[in-house]
Amino acid sequence: MTDPRAPERIVRRFARASNLMIAGRPFAATGVGADALTQLLARLGGIPSPSPTPGRVEFDLDAELVLLDGEPLPQRGDAAGRIAFAREHMPVAAALAERLDLSGLRVGVAMVLEPKTAVLSLLLRERGAAVSVYAHPDETDVAVADELRARGFAVTADPGLAGTAERAAALTFLRAGLDVLLDDGAHLIRLAHEDDPALVDGWIGACEETTSGLTPLRRMQDAGTLRCAVMAVNDARTKTMFDNRYGTGQSCVFAIADLLEERGIALTDQPALVLGYGPVGRGVAAHLRALGAEVRVAETDPVRALEARHDGFATGRAVELAGGALVVSATGVPATVTPEIAAVARVIAVAGGVPGEVSGSGDALVLGGGGAVNITAAEGNPIEIMDLSFAVQLAALGELLSRRPGPGVHALGTDIDDLVARTALAVRGADIDPPRALDLDGVDDWRSPRYRESRS
Structure with a gap:
């Protein structure tokens, strides 16, 4: 491998073909130039793995072959194939969805429309929800939108819309009736408050997964204009630490x-x-x-x-x-x-x-x-990252339904981060030590151990 940029191109080609993550992924590289590729993958957060490990990617540079879990990296194909591939690599969200009973619930999904969002929509429907999907014109994968329509979803997503037509489409989506809205950027939450606050009064609440969305919602809360409960998905450690970074x-x-x-x-x-x-x-x-x-x-x-x-x-x-x-x-x-x-x-x-x-x-x-x-210019964040983020969304939805909090921006319980992270570690085959139990010798005593012997 004489081209110094060849390792970078190989890694980008893998990511582009698969939409999978490098950081945290076991890998192996063999053949001429493997040392340079290994160094790059390690700088990107990959984990050298000489033995087969769940999720391992192998780069055989001599044969120009990439293996995933011991098999040739599959061609994802059309929208249906890309959705199926994403679902195969989203076990954490699937596990969190299994904990929900959404029978009869009307859930709106207003997010970037690409294969991972399609998987989230499918998981919600499989748990009993009536799911409608909205995407901004510049955040729509047309093929994925058409595939969801073919599967019976109500999808409002048209790259040709702009200005008043885009606003009208968003309002039509909102006025169709929702119990819960899963939003990205809080654009639709804010539009509902601005155009027809009565729409919001009928909601159980919403979940917001971005910093740029929570910031204006907190301003609305401070001003007393936020009329619904919003679960602060973005503030969860298993979202921001991984999705954003x-x-x-x-x-x-x-x-x-x-x-x-x-x-x-x-x-x-x-x-x-x-x-x-x-x-x-x-x-x-x-x-x-x-x-x-x-x-x-x-x-x-x-x-x-x-x-x-x-x-x-x-x-x-x-x-x-x-x-x-x-x-x-x-x-x-x-x-x-x-x-x-x-x-x-x-x-x-x-x-x-x-x-x-x-x-x-x-x-x-x-x-x-x-x-x-x-x-x-790409397919959004890697699949495993959105698996974590959507797992948090699903856990937040469960907490919203069980707690039914009043209007305001609400933090998620710390148990959600623990649940999502432990599930993610388990599917990766990674064990951790259990938390330390309370120590009977006084380690958990608030009093300073320095003066223990002098106590009367």
């Missing part, structure tokens, strides 16, 4: 590298500037560095900026660091990429993202139309 990090950086390669540009041809160092920014910066980019970080929060420096990234003012750089916005805040930043950048991309995150482009190359690049 590992999922968005891999899917966005790989999509950026793919798009640049189509234009004859290497990821390492220019420095990279990550705007924002929250969970998404950390993941993007780590994946960019793993692929060999020189990474800088601009962050307005002083603690996060300090963290970025301690993680080994140069920090400073965005405009000063953006010159000639690949600028990746990871804030989820509108107008993050200002005209001043765009004027000096070489390439601009958005990781995750909200509408309007790029407010100016100048002469820079804007990837994915300025939308979330892992959605506009």
Whole structure:
């Protein structure tokens, strides 16, 4: 393997063909060039595994063959095939769904419409719910939407809609009647409050899975305008620590590298500037560095900026660091990429993202139309990551139905993180030690052990 970029291309090709995760995945590499590939996979969070382990991917470089669990990596094919493949790799969500009885419940799913969302919709229906699906025009995989329609789902998803027509379609979806809404970005929760608050009064509640969605909902709560219960799915550790960091990090950086390669540009041809160092920014910066980019970080929060420096990234003012750089916005805040930043950048991309995150482009190359690049130019977050996120969604739905809390943004119980994580570890064949029992010798005594012998 004489091409120094060959390992990166091999890994991206695997991820593109499978939509599977690298981090946390057992792997083996053999053949000429295996050492370089092994080093890259380890930097991306893969686990070297010389012996067969559940989920192991094997790269035979001499035979140009990729094996998954000992079998050739399958061709996923059409939308039905991609949905079936995703379902095969979403055992955690399936296990959490089995705990629910949704008989007679009307559930709306308003999320990026791709194979993993289709699996979530199928799991909900199999537990007895009447499921309707909505997707924004720029977040719709048309083939997946058509496949769900063919299976009897009511699907509101049309890439051709915009402006008033898009709003009308969203309102039609809401007015069809819901008991629970699973939202992404809180766009439909907010639209219902804005256009017809009476719609919300009939809901049991909603579940919201993004930071950019929970932020305005908490403002509504503070202002006394939030009329329904919202379960804060995004705040669960098994969501944010994995979806935002590992999922968005891999899917966005790989999509950026793919798009640049189509234009004859290497990821390492220019420095990279990550705007924002929250969970998404950390993941993007780590994946960019793993692929060999020189990474800088601009962050307005002083603690996060300090963290970025301690993680080994140069920090400073965005405009000063953006010159000639690949600028990746990871804030989820509108107008993050200002005209001043765009004027000096070489390439601009958005990781995750909200509408309007790029407010100016100048002469820079804007990837994915300025939308979330892992959605506009790829297949969204990896399957196993969405397996975790949707498992949390399902657990949150169960908690919403059992608790029936009043209006407001509600944290999930810590037992949900424990349940989801233990289920995920079990399907990966990973054991952990049990929690330590209370110690009869006084380790759990609140009093200082230093003075134990002098107590009367």
